[in-house]
Amino acid sequence: MKKPLLATLAALVITGAGAAPAVAATPDTEAAPAVKAVNFAGTVALSNCSGSVIRMPDSADDDPALVLTNGHCLESGFPEPGEVIVDRASTRSFGLLNSAGTRVATLRASKIAYATMTDTDAAVYQLTRTYGQIRSAYGINALTLSDTHPVAGTAISVVSGYWKRIYNCSIDGFVYRMREGDWTWKDSVRYTSACNTIGGTSGSPVVDQATGRVVAVNNTGNESGERCTVNNPCEVDANGNVTVRQGINYAQQTYQFAACFGLDSKLDLYASGCTLPKP
Secondary structure: OOOOHHHHHHHOOOOOOOOOOOOOOOOOOOOOHHHHHOOOOOEEEOOOOEEEEEEOOOOOOOOEEEEEEOHHHOOOOOOOOOOEEEEEEOOOEEEEEOOOOOEEEEEEEEEEEEEEOOEOOEEEEEEEEEHHHHHHHHOOOOEEEOOOOOOOOOEEEEEEOOOOEEEEEEEEEEEEEEEEOOEEEEEEEEEOOOOOOOOOOOOOEEEEOOOOOEEEEEEEEOOOOOOOEOOEOEEEOOOOOEEOOOOOEEEEEOHHHHHOEOHHHOEOOOOOOOOOOOO
């Protein structure tokens, strides 16, 4: 899992156990010209990870804003396999970035709306401000979550608010099951090799360069070629065959969340079409 080195050592963090650079790196330059539309506006920096202010396709301006990151980025530590956290009080702070990657505000959570490391590795915080209030005060719109399954070959950008770095690559394919330590994730996104994400990029939004919508949340990569261990996830196909791809990184799809959050950003795990794991 892609946290900075110090956080990794302290908490046995799953992604990003490798040494992180001392300074933020410059954005990659591989991408096609269309990638210029992808910037840092709406992303956030956490104390140990990255994230983004996200809205559902039908969110209203007066709905409480939401922040998306990884389940393994929670301030309380990793959820256990099978654990699902819902409506837990939180006052966590997030540094809001503008398009240039400059921190322009500190946003604060009111609660963890949803978090798990079962089937996926994601957490959604509810903030104390609405989408409209954030835009009015700072001129920054939330990133919209796609409500459809992404497609292999799609050009994407992984936008890290922690490092203020953008990685550009494509979706290489999807992993039936991915195992890392005690956790198993379903239908994970595998990047092409250009997205060589590092510690601190956990929770970064994965943005479709053509639509500007968030299609996944960055979470892990195989660092040293080990098989299914912490910081070395493995791919498992439908027949149980295991593949290890050293140096390849991954994300968890997020389209499922659109069916689970409704009016006033309220979570309803029993809403039609909501397939997220339940407590």
